[in-house]
Amino acid sequence: MQQQVFGGEQHSGRATRPLWTAMKRGFLCRCPNCGEGKLFRAFTKTFDHCEACGEEFHHHRADDLPAYLVIVIVGHVILGGFMGVEATSTLSMWQHLAIWAPLTIIMSLALLQPIKGAVIGLQWAYYMHGFGGEVDHIEGHPET
Numbered sequence: 001m002q003q004q005v006f007g008g009e010q011h012s013g014r015a016t017r018p019l020w021t022a023m024k025r026g027f028l029c030r031c032p033n034c035g036e037g038k039l040f041r042a043f044t045k046t047f048d049h050c051e052a053c054g055e056e057f058h059h060h061r062a063d064d065l066p067a068y069l070v071i072v073i074v075g076h077v078i079l080g081g082f083m084g085v086e087a088t089s090t091l092s093m094w095q096h097l098a099i100w101a102p103l104t105i106i107m108s109l110a111l112l113q114p115i116k117g118a119v120i121g122l123q124w125a126y127y128m129h130g131f132g133g134e135v136d137h138i139e140g141h142p143e144t
């Protein structure tokens with residue numbers, strides 16, 4: 001007897017897009033579809049479409065999720081690092097500030113673009129927000 005599958009990607013009739021590959025390609029700031037074309041034309045501005053394979057990028061709705069994720073990651077690393085060093089050393093508050101404040105800024109700037117790329121890769125892999133070719137209806141957005 002044939003197994004019946006309801007819902008999910010098996011039911012959609014669309015090819016499954018590899019989630020982790022797409023997120024890894026996005027993290028490396030490359031096109032989630034081909035991994036060749038560049039994803040960003042500026043720090044956090046994406047190209048409209050891939051120069052290599054033509055895949056459209058403008059559908060993404062990463063919004064402020066990348067910033068939230070950067071805050072979570074950097075916050076845990078910096079706070080854990082500070083507390084560990086503070087407990088095992090005799091550094092003054094000024095020395096701690098000189099270490100952790102610049103590190104926070106550097107890590108945040110370094111992670112924002114790759115994490116935004118990974119979020120776009122996830123949205124692409126799940127056919128979200130028009131990545132499947134349908135119109136994405138969001139009130140107030142020019143595409144709708």
Ligand SMILES: [Zn+2]
Binds near residue numbers: 035037050
């Ligand atoms: Zn591409």
